[in-house]
Amino acid sequence: MTVMSIAGLQLALPANQDNFDTIAREVRNVKKRFPHIAMVVLSELATFGPAPxxxxxxxxxxxxxxAELAAETGLWLVNGSLFERAENRVYNTTSVLSPAGEVVARYRKMYPFLPYEEGISAGDTPCVFTIPGMGTLGVSICYDMWFPESIRALCWQGAEVIVHPTLTNTIDRDVELSIARASAATNQCYMIDVNAASTMGVGRSLIVGPGGEVIHQSSVEHDVMVFDVDFDYVRRVRERGWQGLGQPLKSFRDHPVAWPQYQKDAHSETLDGLGALKKPDKLA
Incomplete structure (x- = not known):
């Protein structure tokens, strides 16, 4: 049986200060209360908030x-993300730590929330990692999810679970919930969408199964979400279809279409006509 227990932590943390000690206490507490869990997932930029x-x-x-906390607790730990400084640039980067305290993956957010996430550079490499004896997971951060290609690329590389730290405090959270469900259904994968609670975020974290079914949706308050990922279930859904219905990954694989927007030197008059990517002007 390939079942892995995961805890998503929707924490109420202040922005613009060092929250590591609070986070470490929460991680230790959830491991003590639920000793069977194998992984903890934090929200985007949980440690310091959105402060480059x-x-x-x-x-x-x-x-x-x-890394020390992961080794101490014996957990796989997804740290949400940190702002990374590299070569005179700043990236929004998630680190994945193993129970041995090793960094097994780093992922730079590919789609900063422009034009608002100013000064943050975009990563260019999808990130997957494998947990021996279980399966393959992919990492995505917040606004990445709005671009279907990002999740499809992870599943193309074998991801069965998408770990998706988020930091949303805006009116579009309800839309994100629908995108998370659609991403899970169209890619036949789990989506683990962990947002921050107030004051940094609006909560409403979401755990979705590979048929797009809601396993859990948080309120806006502090929430510890302990749930099971069943890798055999993902593989069965991909082979047979959810409830024996659609098999979209196979259809995507087998269809001969060459999508015009992905061809070399592709050009769209519609997209070119949208103007510059900038903050909206005041309405007249």
């Missing part, structure tokens, strides 16, 4: 503290 002045090189001090 806290950016540090990776490997670095804060990532090392997370």
């Amino acid at each position: 002045r806290y950016a540090e090189p990776l490997p670095g001090k804060t990532e090392s503290r997370y």
Whole structure:
């Protein structure tokens, strides 16, 4: 049986300060209360909030503290993300730590929330990692999910579970919930969408199964979401279809279409006519 228990932590943390000690206490508490869990997932930028002045090189001090926490608790730990400073640029980067305290993956957010996430550079490499004896997981961060290609690329590379730290405090959270469900259904994967609670975020974290079914949706308050990922279930859904219905990954694989928007030198008059990517002007 390939079942892995995961805890998503929707924490109520203040922005613009060092929250590591609070996070570490929460991680230790959830492991003590639920000793069967194998992984903890935090929300995007949980440690310091959306403050690039806290950016540090990776490997670095804060990532090392997370590695020590992972080794101490014997958990796979997804640290949400940190601002990473590298070569005069700043990236929004998630680190995945193993129970041995090793960094097994780093993922730079590919779609910063432009034009609002100013000064943050985009990553260019999808990230998957494998947990021996279980399966393959992919990492996505917040606004990445709005681009279907990002989740499809992860599943193309074998991801059966998408770990998706989020930091949303805006009116579009309800739309994100529908995107998370659609992403899970169209890619036949789990989506683990962990947002921050107030004051940093609006909560409403979401755990979705490979048929798009809601396993759990949080309220806006502090929430510890302990649930099971069944890798055999994902594989069965992909082989037979959810409830014996659609098999979209096979259809995508087998269809001969060459999508015009992905061809070399592709051009769209419609997209070109939208103007510059910038904050909206005041309405007249």
